[in-house]
Amino acid sequence: VVEQAIWALGNIAGESARCRNFILGQGIMSPLLGKLSLAASWDQSADPLAFLRNATWALSNLCRGKPPPPFDIVKVALPSLAHLLYISDEDVLVDSAWALSYLSDGTSEQIQAVIECGVTRRIVELLLHDSVRLQTPCLRTVGNLVTGDDLQTQVVINSSVLPCLLRLLSSPKKSICKEACWTISNITAGNKQQIQAVLDAELMEPVIRLLTHAEFDIK
Numbered sequence: 001v002v003e004q005a006i007w008a009l010g011n012i013a014g015e016s017a018r019c020r021n022f023i024l025g026q027g028i029m030s031p032l033l034g035k036l037s038l039a040a041s042w043d044q045s046a047d048p049l050a051f052l053r054n055a056t057w058a059l060s061n062l063c064r065g066k067p068p069p070p071f072d073i074v075k076v077a078l079p080s081l082a083h084l085l086y087i088s089d090e091d092v093l094v095d096s097a098w099a100l101s102y103l104s105d106g107t108s109e110q111i112q113a114v115i116e117c118g119v120t121r122r123i124v125e126l127l128l129h130d131s132v133r134l135q136t137p138c139l140r141t142v143g144n145l146v147t148g149d150d151l152q153t154q155v156v157i158n159s160s161v162l163p164c165l166l167r168l169l170s171s172p173k174k175s176i177c178k179e180a181c182w183t184i185s186n187i188t189a190g191n192k193q194q195i196q197a198v199l200d201a202e203l204m205e206p207v208i209r210l211l212t213h214a215e216f217d218i219k
Helices: 002-013 017-025 029-041 049-063 071-084 090-103 108-116 120-126 132-145 150-158 161-168 174-187 192-200 204-213
Strands: none
Touching: 002 017, 002 029, 002 049, 017 049, 029 049, 029 071, 049 071, 049 090, 071 090, 071 108, 090 108, 090 120, 090 132, 108 132, 108 150, 120 132, 120 150, 132 150, 132 161, 132 174, 150 161, 150 174, 150 192, 161 174, 174 192, 174 204
16 A cells, blocks of 8 residues: 555646645655665565565655655655665666766755765766766766865766766767767866866767767767
8 A cells, every 4th residue: 555655645746846746745754764774774575676676666755856846855765765775686777876966956055065975976877887877877966066166076076977978978879979078178177177177088089089079979
């Protein structure tokens, strides 16, 4: 019954920003996060995976949409999302990463809250996951984080993002190449040391190659 209720609420939240905000206003976050925490700690024999996938998907829907949800309400999900990034299930990882991409798409204060919950290094690690489904929201999250100030961008650089971006520039997936270029452009909007770090990581040669040979929308 609980799982069906979460599924229904996730569907309602996905309908519109108005529906999402109404559900948030009814106080869904606390009980949902409590159920997520319980599911993630269940013994493996209890097979909580279907429940965990469903609840993570619902949580992602509560963080999604334009205009965005009130950050003061949804930011309580950050510790849970940080934990979910270590669940070894692709669906859970994908929805958790999308939720982080929504929460990091905003002000410097929002970016700082995401950084302070400790997800940066793990998100960067997941950039090299085999699944493009997972690479995409992780790259979007990283791209959002480096739109912050120089100190916030440096946190991402210190998490070894530049070698990952070098790999992603060779992706056969056009959308990944575009997002990687966007992320690099945001890093090079930083200070001299950050621009030098991009040069030292040998990112410019593949970027220039894309400018020369890639399709128009990547250029």
